[in-house]
Every structure is written in structure tokens, then in C-alpha cells.
Amino acid sequence: MDDRVTLWHVPQSRSFRVLWFLHEAQIAHDVIQMSFAGKGLRDPGFLAVSPAGRVPAVRVDGRTLFESGAILEWLCESRAPQFGRAPGHPERADWLEWLHYSETIGQHLAQLTQQHIVLREDWMRSPTVMKLEAMRLARVLAGVGSVVQGRDWMLASGFSAVDVAVGYGVHLARRFVQVDDIPGLAGYHARLVARPAFQAAQAADGPADIYTRDFYPVPEF
Ligand SMILES: N[C@@H](CCC(=O)N[C@@H](CS)C(=O)NCC(=O)O)C(=O)O
Structure with missing residues (x-):
């Protein structure tokens, strides 16, 4: 399995959460820079990844995933348990x-x-x-x-x-x-x-x- 993560990212947006987390957890990644200017977020190719045309979205473990909270949970579970609190943890x-x-x-x-x-x-x-x-x-x-x-x-x-x-x-x-x-x-x-x-x-x-x-x-x- 390819462990690299690809992040669709707009600077300053919520996708910064994922970018920051990738650095915290030292996860190998590639960034696809997007912009609110222009039509990139409404491109059919991107809408196939993120149906509302929003960032963040990632390609991870052979699939795509949107919603920053879900992405952080997935990355904790799959790669960085030290930043999660798994079922059974008191917190x-x-x-x-x-x-x-x-x-x-x-x-x-x-x-x-x-x-x-x-x-x-x-x-x-x-x-x-x-x-x-x-x-x-x-x-x-x-x-x-x-x-x-x-x-x-x-x-x-x-x-x-x-x-x-x-x-x-x-x-x-x-x-x-x-x-x-x-x-x-x-x-x-x-x-x-x-x-x-x-x-x-x-x-x-x-x-x-x-x-x-x-x-x-x-x-x-
Ligand atoms: N709940 C989603 C919200 C995603 C979201 O709204 N992202 C904004 C950037 S902060 C966006 O892509 N907006 C583009 C648009 O509304 O067209 C998440 O946390 O990932």
C-alpha cells in the first residue's frame, strides 16, 4: 500500500488543518494547490473527489476522503495514534x-x-x-x-x-x-x-x- 497522502489545499483555508497535521505526524505527502479564484473547485474532476467542491480533500489508502474532522480521525487511526484517543481511552x-x-x-x-x-x-x-x-x-x-x-x-x-x-x-x-x-x-x-x-x-x-x-x-x- 502506498502510504503517501495527497492533499487538495487552498492556502489559509480549513485544509491548513490537514497540512499542519501531516507535518505534526511526519506523514509523507504531496500537496495539490487550489485557489478560490477561478473555477478549480467546481471542476468536475475535483467534484468527483469532494462533492461540494470544498477543501480539504485527500487521497489516502486507495480512496479519497473529504471533511477535515474525518481526515484527521482517519490519519490518527491509520498512521498517528499518538494524536488520537482510541476507543477505551479515558479521554x-x-x-x-x-x-x-x-x-x-x-x-x-x-x-x-x-x-x-x-x-x-x-x-x-x-x-x-x-x-x-x-x-x-x-x-x-x-x-x-x-x-x-x-x-x-x-x-x-x-x-x-x-x-x-x-x-x-x-x-x-x-x-x-x-x-x-x-x-x-x-x-x-x-x-x-x-x-x-x-x-x-x-x-x-x-x-x-x-x-x-x-x-x-x-x-x-
Ligand atoms: N466541514 C468541512 C468544511 C469545508 C469547507 O467549507 N471548506 C472551505 C474552505 S475553509 C471551502 O472549501 N470553501 C469553498 C466553497 O465554499 O466553495 C471541513 O471541515 O472540511
């Missing part, structure tokens, strides 16, 4: 819960990205939605902060795929909310970005495809 339920919580963070990031970036004209945007989504994102992040105030990583047993999935959200959220003001998160973010695998993934991420500003404030009403 199994916590691992699953927080791994999927990363998409609760993700839905607010997606809304804010749509409002600030995808909708290009001011008349298309809603400052009300922007403000609401920023507040809801901060609330969701506070749930993460409450855990990492008392320890380095999301699970007491140590760094895991949860920190990659949630950590991507914490990192990206800094473009929309004052993450460092949320108790626990400044230190957690600093620990995440200090990881050599995070830095290696950043170096491999590719040119900015989505975000060009460090911070996107809620516009004045």
Missing part, C-alpha cells in the same frame, strides 16, 4: 467532542469570511451579521479558553489532533476578534504557533488566497 469522548467542536468555531469563521471578503460590495454586507457572528465566535472561543487556562493543550493527556483542529480556528479567529483578550487564549495561541510543525506547515501553505488583512473590524453602523 476518548473529550477527544471526539472537541475535535468536532472545531467546526462550531469554523461555522462562525465561514460566516465572517463570507461577510468581510466573499461579498465584495458594501451593499451586500450586513454589519448586524458581522457583529453578531464576531460575538458568537468570541463566545465559542471562550469555551476553548476555559479549558486551556489550566493546562497547555485541550486534553489533560497532552497535545492531540484536537489542538490542530481547534488551534486552526483560534489562529484564524485573530483576524476577526481580539482573541488575546479571551482568558487562556493568548498563551494557548503562543504555544500552538511555537510548534515546529505549525511553522513548517505555514512555510508550505502557499501565497495568501483568502485573507489579506491582519484584522477585519466590524464596520460602523
Whole structure:
């Protein structure tokens, strides 16, 4: 069996989770760089891999797989058990819960990205939605902060795929909310970005495809 993993990736997007994880677990991989610009994500060839035309998607173990959470679970089970918490592990339920919580963070990031970036004209945007989504994102992040105030990583047993999935959200959220003001998160973010695998993934991420500003404030009403 070919152990290499192929990742379809858009820089700065959720596929960064998988790119980062591949570096954490030192899994041999190839990256197919995609872009939100143009029609690549809607190409029939890519839709055969990812039916909604979204990233991440991977080719792994003779099949393709989409959904970042499922990909991380598969890679833990097949190649990197140290980053998973297998059935029977005392933190199994916590691992699953927080791994999927990363998409609760993700839905607010997606809304804010749509409002600030995808909708290009001011008349298309809603400052009300922007403000609401920023507040809801901060609330969701506070749930993460409450855990990492008392320890380095999301699970007491140590760094895991949860920190990659949630950590991507914490990192990206800094473009929309004052993450460092949320108790626990400044230190957690600093620990995440200090990881050599995070830095290696950043170096491999590719040119900015989505975000060009460090911070996107809620516009004045
Ligand atoms: N729940 C999916 C979400 C995937 C997703 O929405 N990816 C975005 C990038 S962050 C995308 O590909 N968007 C392209 C589009 O909406 O056309 C996951 O976690 O993999």
C-alpha cells in the first residue's frame, strides 16, 4: 500500500488543518494547490473527489476522503495514534467532542469570511451579521479558553489532533476578534504557533488566497 497522502489545499483555508497535521505526524505527502479564484473547485474532476467542491480533500489508502474532522480521525487511526484517543481511552469522548467542536468555531469563521471578503460590495454586507457572528465566535472561543487556562493543550493527556483542529480556528479567529483578550487564549495561541510543525506547515501553505488583512473590524453602523 502506498502510504503517501495527497492533499487538495487552498492556502489559509480549513485544509491548513490537514497540512499542519501531516507535518505534526511526519506523514509523507504531496500537496495539490487550489485557489478560490477561478473555477478549480467546481471542476468536475475535483467534484468527483469532494462533492461540494470544498477543501480539504485527500487521497489516502486507495480512496479519497473529504471533511477535515474525518481526515484527521482517519490519519490518527491509520498512521498517528499518538494524536488520537482510541476507543477505551479515558479521554476518548473529550477527544471526539472537541475535535468536532472545531467546526462550531469554523461555522462562525465561514460566516465572517463570507461577510468581510466573499461579498465584495458594501451593499451586500450586513454589519448586524458581522457583529453578531464576531460575538458568537468570541463566545465559542471562550469555551476553548476555559479549558486551556489550566493546562497547555485541550486534553489533560497532552497535545492531540484536537489542538490542530481547534488551534486552526483560534489562529484564524485573530483576524476577526481580539482573541488575546479571551482568558487562556493568548498563551494557548503562543504555544500552538511555537510548534515546529505549525511553522513548517505555514512555510508550505502557499501565497495568501483568502485573507489579506491582519484584522477585519466590524464596520460602523
Ligand atoms: N466541514 C468541512 C468544511 C469545508 C469547507 O467549507 N471548506 C472551505 C474552505 S475553509 C471551502 O472549501 N470553501 C469553498 C466553497 O465554499 O466553495 C471541513 O471541515 O472540511
